[in-house]
Amino acid sequence: MTDHTAPWGATRATALLVLADGTVIEGRGLxxxxxxxxxVCFNTALxxxxEILTDPSYAGQIVTFTFPHIGNVGANDDDIEDLNPAARAGAVGAIxxxxxxxxxxxxxxGHLDAWLxxxxIVALSGIDTRALTALIREKGMPNAVxxxxxxxxxxxxxxxxxxxxxxxLVGLDLAREVTSGQSSQWEEKPWTLEAGYGRQDAASFHVVAIDYGVKRNILRLLSNLGARVTVVPAKTPAADILALQPDGIFLSNGPGDPAATGEYAVPVIKDLIATGIPVFGICLGHQMLALALGASTVKMHQGHHGANHPVKDFTTGKVEIVSMNHGFAVDKDTLPEGVEATHVSLFDGSNCGLRVTGKPVFSVQHHPEASPGPQDSHYLFRRFANLIRERQGEPALAER
Incomplete structure (x- = not known):
């Protein structure tokens, strides 16, 4: 065994971050x-x-927090995003x-250390996260232990x-590791200061959510708009989904390479699009919808991870500040005829949304449910609900 000593003197380092290129960064373990x-990626959320560490989209990743003060508000059992806390889907490490x-x-x-x-979750503190972030920006997201x-x-x-x-992560299907083991019903609505989490007791339409690593707050916002939500595992066949008689179909966020998960998901998505039932995708769901429509995805250099990303919605001309968490992206130059871009990142010009001309099918790359982050994009859930209501002959909801 190697005896490693911390750079700040006699105090022994109790945690290491070892990069694939051999770089060793020493810190204090927790x-x-x-x-x-x-x-290793970096997240700029304040x-x-x-919510970040329990987002299943972070499976297979070590999150570097650029905000220096993490843990000062403690931890609780409410602010988690994975559906099954016992499975501990989410980030494997934190810095x-x-x-x-x-x-x-x-x-x-309770204390964050005890919760970790x-x-x-293996974590370390006491390092120069600015230097690590600069390294990731320059060289890309490294593999590490x-x-x-x-x-x-x-x-x-x-x-x-x-x-x-x-x-x-390239070629890695992580959705199968974080998805639900069986179908379930979701009734929880968003949290309020006065009452905590509410319950759905008057559903007006039915949404089937395909769980590639879905976040709780997505399901809460669907429920809040009047949806009865059925969550199904990632490998559920199209016939089984249609047998549930959905009014809308949701393609969830999730981790890993969309091309790998798409090997079994894309054929299902194609069959669902053909039915005319409204479809809405987020993050991994957006990427796999693009694959199903004939576009391609690419691995990003440093990814987008944070709650301060500016995105423009071409349908309204407005700019919104959004939450992002993705290391793959839809190649905007491969969108086929009949598929148009609806949103764009104002940081790097990458695609952040699409829709199918003449069909109730659309998706976005960012996380409109926030959790954490701004709520500028909550209107997208109402946009989805309105596609369902239009098909049912019901009046539209105001988007904002």
Whole structure:
């Protein structure tokens, strides 16, 4: 075993981040002990660290938080996004600049460190996250191993070999690892200060949500608009989905390479589009809808991860600030005839939305449910509901 000593003096490093190129970054360990392998990205959100770490779209990733003060509002059992907390779908590691302070928030039920341990998330603090972010911007998102050992004893050469040997996210179908094990009904509505989470008791239409790694707040917003929501596993055949008699079909967010998940998902999506039932996709669902329509996806250099991304909606001409979490994107130059771009990132010009001409089918790359982030894009759920209401002969809801 290699005896690694922290750069700040006699204090032994209790956590390491070992990149695939052999770079070793030393820090102070917290959260779960042991090691985890994944792709390192950075997230620029100022709030919502629990929601970020429990978003199934982060499966296979180690999240570097650019905001320095993480953990100051504590942790609770409400601010999680994966459907099955016992499965612990989400980020495998976390990196912070400052040590986690004691919680100070009326909703806190405990310390972030204890919560990280329960979730099995390996974390480290005490490093220059600005330098790591700059490295990712320059060289792209690296594969790495994050390790935590309270006694500071690490086999660094073994960690280097593991980091270098990992194949990465390209070609990796992670949706099958985070999806629901069986179909279920969703009735929870958004949280309010006075009453907590509400319940759906007067549904006016039925949405089937295909779970590639769906977030709870997406389902809450669908429920809040009057949907009875049935969540089905990622590999559910089109015939089984149609047998549920949906008024609308939702393609969820999720982790991994859309081309890999698309091997079984794209044929299903094609069959669903052909029915004329309204379809709405988010993130991975957006990417796989694009694949089903004949477009291509590409791996991004540094990805988009944060809650401050400007996106323009071509249908209204408005610019909204949105939440993003994706390392793959739809190649805008491959959109076929009959498919038009509806949204664009004002950071890099990448595609952030599409719709099919003459059909009730659309999707967006960003996360309109936020959680965390601004609520500028909540109108997209009403846009989806209006496609369903139009098909039912009902009056439209106001989008904003």
């Amino acid at each position: 959260g779960a002990e042991g090691e985890a392998i994944g792709e 709030t919502g660290y629990q 912070f600049k400052a040590d986690v302070s004691g919680p100070s928030n009326f909703r806190s039920a 341990k329960r979730r099995g 994050i390790a935590h050992a309270p006694d500071g004893s690490f086999d660094v050469e073994d960690l280097k070999r593991k980091a270098a040997a990992w194949s990465g």
